[in-house]
Amino acid sequence: MFLMDLQERNERLFYKLMIDNVEELLPVVYTPTVGEACQKYGSIFRRSQGLYISLKDRGRVLEVLRNWREKSIQVIVVTDGERILGLGDLGCQGMGIPVGKLALYTALGGVRPSACLPITIDVGTNNEELLNDEFYIGLRQKRATGQEYAELLDEFMAAVKQNYGQKVLVQFEDFANHNAFTLLEKYRPTHLAFNDDIQGTAAVVLAGLIAGLKFVGGTLADHTFLFFGAGEAGTGIAELVALEISMQSKVSQEDARKNIWLVDSKGLIVSSRKDSIQPFKKLYAHEHEPVKDLLSAIKDIKPTALIGSAGVGQSFTKEVIEAMSSINKRPIILALSNPTSRSECTAEQAYSWSQGRAIFGSGSPFDPVKYNEKLFVPAQANNAYIFPGFGLGVVISGAIRVKDDMVLAAAEGLAEQVSSEHFDKGLIYPPFSSIRKISANIAARVAAKAYDLGLASHLPRPRDLVKYAESCMYSPIYRSYR
Ligand SMILES: NC(=O)C1=CN([C@@H]2O[C@H](COP(=O)(O)OP(=O)(O)OC[C@H]3O[C@@H](n4cnc5c(N)ncnc54)[C@H](OP(=O)(O)O)[C@@H]3O)[C@@H](O)[C@H]2O)C=CC1
Ligand SMILES: CC(=O)C(=O)O
Ligand SMILES: [Mg+2]
Numbered sequence: 001m002f003l004m005d006l007q008e009r010n011e012r013l014f015y016k017l018m019i020d021n022v023e024e025l026l027p028v029v030y031t032p033t034v035g036e037a038c039q040k041y042g043s044i045f046r047r048s049q050g051l052y053i054s055l056k057d058r059g060r061v062l063e064v065l066r067n068w069r070e071k072s073i074q075v076i077v078v079t080d081g082e083r084i085l086g087l088g089d090l091g092c093q094g095m096g097i098p099v100g101k102l103a104l105y106t107a108l109g110g111v112r113p114s115a116c117l118p119i120t121i122d123v124g125t126n127n128e129e130l131l132n133d134e135f136y137i138g139l140r141q142k143r144a145t146g147q148e149y150a151e152l153l154d155e156f157m158a159a160v161k162q163n164y165g166q167k168v169l170v171q172f173e174d175f176a177n178h179n180a181f182t183l184l185e186k187y188r189p190t191h192l193a194f195n196d197d198i199q200g201t202a203a204v205v206l207a208g209l210i211a212g213l214k215f216v217g218g219t220l221a222d223h224t225f226l227f228f229g230a231g232e233a234g235t236g237i238a239e240l241v242a243l244e245i246s247m248q249s250k251v252s253q254e255d256a257r258k259n260i261w262l263v264d265s266k267g268l269i270v271s272s273r274k275d276s277i278q279p280f281k282k283l284y285a286h287e288h289e290p291v292k293d294l295l296s297a298i299k300d301i302k303p304t305a306l307i308g309s310a311g312v313g314q315s316f317t318k319e320v321i322e323a324m325s326s327i328n329k330r331p332i333i334l335a336l337s338n339p340t341s342r343s344e345c346t347a348e349q350a351y352s353w354s355q356g357r358a359i360f361g362s363g364s365p366f367d368p369v370k371y372n373e374k375l376f377v378p379a380q381a382n383n384a385y386i387f388p389g390f391g392l393g394v395v396i397s398g399a400i401r402v403k404d405d406m407v408l409a410a411a412e413g414l415a416e417q418v419s420s421e422h423f424d425k426g427l428i429y430p431p432f433s434s435i436r437k438i439s440a441n442i443a444a445r446v447a448a449k450a451y452d453l454g455l456a457s458h459l460p461r462p463r464d465l466v467k468y469a470e471s472c473m474y475s476p477i478y479r480s481y482r
Pocket of ligand 3: 085173174196197
């Protein structure tokens, strides 16, 4: 609440504070505290920090967009609040997420604050508690679905293009997966559309894997991946890892998927399963008999890497981590679910149950852990490493579409900044304290790919893209009036 007030009162000072104290303030502006802020958003609400577009605005969404105080927008983060972190449907109160993500766009990626627009699409909520809460700030009705939902989103996307042109990045955030995949596929051919939960998360995890393997040896193709959670994050990562394997090892993507397995709420995803498997999971329904639980899946599949994104706290039990550690000398264990209450295990559990052998990362931050006299610094495997730099790269190049190769470039740009000094401490990412430098590097990689693909509209191409990215970054300094 203090930081929200400061952001409103003195935006420049807010960003100065954020940039100078990023490791301390990230857990407040972002996960885990932002989750709690969203849960309580109605009762801490003072003034709107973003733009709400509701079902009632149908037919005049363009007019609503034009009411926003700033006219020159480069990045929009939009949610409909249906899957806020691992906290479920928070309806309009999900606004804390676009606001928080865009604060990171500026602090971590250097996109001007005035060029950032947080939007929440209010189509109602299925959260009974909120519907009965006198302080709830959104429409008091069940979520609109089907044609009504699709038409509002269509009108919104058309209005965005009409008002801001085709160079505004639209980042979809925390939509439920039954809409997220469809919206991304629908709008990526016509808009500069990016889904952070699918693509941003994929890039950060792939970067961590590439960086980790630099030090433990082997290639991605030598590994067997087991995902606990087969939604946006899980299948998004799986697809990008498969794409990278296919490129590194010159095999088809179909072959690359063979060592990638996923578990969802019904067990291991296998072709013999009787229930209908959603399209985004089907590519991973390998031949195997049904397996009901995670521990049995680990014993059967013998994964080298276990990646959690089911939003179920404490699902990596002692038995799970011990099983991973009995199969692997250095088990890779990523507990991606947010906020901390949904983390699959804590850093301390991962290190102690694996006797200090786990290569561990988590979506929400954990403090360093001392185990057997050695200090382990857990990595924060969070898409916050990717989207600010990715967005900056798109903005500075004037890219008009997002392609998978640009997402891969972002992952490579992050991975190459991990040194043995980081890895020796337990990190598979460089520290957030150097995030602006990291973001400039990622931006340069993304922009370079956009130029190579002929998707960049800002010509001529700058000769040194890293320097150029740095020179474009917003800094919270006061102008000299003399
Ligand atoms: N660290 C990071 O950068 C990121 C972290 N996340 C986190 O990942 C989590 C999931 O996000 P997302 O993928 O978008 O969510 P989705 O809703 O798309 O996917 C959740 C998946 O988990 C499965 N699941 C749910 N409960 C269980 C269970 N008890 N046992 C096994 N599987 C289960 C679901 O199964 P089914 O399909 O059968 O319903 C589904 O496949 C959230 O906590 C989110 O905060 C997300 C993005 C980025
Ligand atoms: C980090 C993020 O995007 C999520 O948990 O949804
Ligand atoms: Mg998200």
